[in-house]
Amino acid sequence: MTQRVVTLAHYYTQPEIQQMADKVGDSLELSLFAREAEADIIVFAGVRFMAETAKILNPNATVILPDAGSTCSLVTQTDVAALKTWRESYPDHVHVSYINSSAEHKALSDWIVTSRNVDDIIAHLYEQGKKVIFSPDRNMGAYLNYQYGYDMPLWSAVCEVHDKFNEAALNEALGAVNGEAYLIAHPESPLPVLKRADYVGSTSGMLNWVKQFSGNPEAVIFVATEDGILYNMGLARPDLDLRQAPIYAGCQCNSCPYMKMNTIEAVKRAQQGIGLKIDYLTPAQMDAARLPIERMLDFSQ
Ligand code: 13P
Ligand code: SF4
Numbered sequence: 522m523t524q525r526v527v528t529l530a531h532y533y534t535q536p537e538i539q540q541m542a543d544k545v546g547d548s549l550e551l552s553l554f555a556r557e558a559e560a561d562i563i564v565f566a567g568v569r570f571m572a573e574t575a576k577i578l579n580p581n582a583t584v585i586l587p588d589a590g591s592t593c594s595l596v597t598q599t600d601v602a603a604l605k606t607w608r609e610s611y612p613d614h615v616h617v618s619y620i621n622s623s624a625e626h627k628a629l630s631d632w633i634v635t636s637r638n639v640d641d642i643i644a645h646l647y648e649q650g651k652k653v654i655f656s657p658d659r660n661m662g663a664y665l666n667y668q669y670g671y672d673m674p675l676w677s678a679v680c681e682v683h684d685k686f687n688e689a690a691l692n693e694a695l696g697a698v699n700g701e702a703y704l705i706a707h708p709e710s711p712l713p714v715l716k717r718a719d720y721v722g723s724t725s726g727m728l729n730w731v732k733q734f735s736g737n738p739e740a741v742i743f744v745a746t747e748d749g750i751l752y753n754m755g756l757a758r759p760d761l762d763l764r765q766a767p768i769y770a771g772c773q774c775n776s777c778p779y780m781k782m783n784t785i786e787a788v789k790r791a792q793q794g795i796g797l798k799i800d801y802l803t804p805a806q807m808d809a810a811r812l813p814i815e816r817m818l819d820f821s822q
């Protein structure tokens with residue numbers, strides 16, 4: 522019997538990979554799609570925590586990550602034993618974790634969030650009078666505390682790509698534009714950058730902002746996130762002047778090395794069943810991690 526292979530790709534993968542995929546999306550969209558996918562094999566052209574989430578949500582499928590090196594700095598910067606001690610020091614708090622975390626990390630969490638639903642889920646918890654701790658993304662947590670006046674204790678890891686955006690390079694780039702200029706940014710960016718942004722949101726949120734842009738057609742729009750999304754934005758709005766936000770003056774190097782390990786050859790091999798199989802999580806580990814993920818998916822539907 523032929524195997525049903527479903528290929529998922531994150532917006533940060535190169536255009537050719539996105540063209541090979543059955544579904545392209547942000548972390549939330551890909552998790553939902555993986556859960557419902559009627560597939561024997563799910564090829565996840567993204568990073569490892571995404572493939573692990575797909576496996577947890579669809580444990581009967583064989584989930585393959587094309588390149589075993591596709592990690593994420595938010596995962597590698599988080600020592601789970603230290604996280605456990607930190608979590609235990611706030612026994613009366615709800616622990617909210619960003620989806621960019623390992624399965625073990627998720628199992629220590631009460632809620633998982635993505636950049637798309639984090640504002641709503643934390644607002645919901647505060648409305649219920651809960652106290653909240655947030656991990657692992659320090660920048661995202663600092664932004665939420667600033668934007669909504671929360672006082673969440675934060676874990677301290679960063680995205681090594683977004684953390685490089687900085688105010689000085691942005692000021693220079695914005696200052697060099699003669700006419701109108703806008704900045705849109707992913708919440709993994711540092712707070713001084715987010716404070717300057719006209720819009721802060723997930724990859725799909727930024728894409729929608731661009732699709733719906735009805736301002737001055739001559740305006741320059743700087744995009745502070747991984748460079749892969751420029752492909753989708755350009756397809757949607759070829760009429761706009763969309764530019765990567767600079768990391769430092771003259772450098773356009775905001776590319777995620779882990780996402781870019783999804784080469785055409787690696788994805789084709791994965792579609793033949795060759796790559797990192799997510800088969801190392803025990804049923805107990807998957808059950809423990811599924812609980813806070815399902816809580817998020819139920820909230821977001
Ligand atoms: P999104 O969920 O916004 O797609 O973000 C995923 C990610 O890894 C951002 O760096
Ligand atoms: Fe992780 Fe940053 Fe790469 Fe996203 S862009 S996968 S947060 S290292």
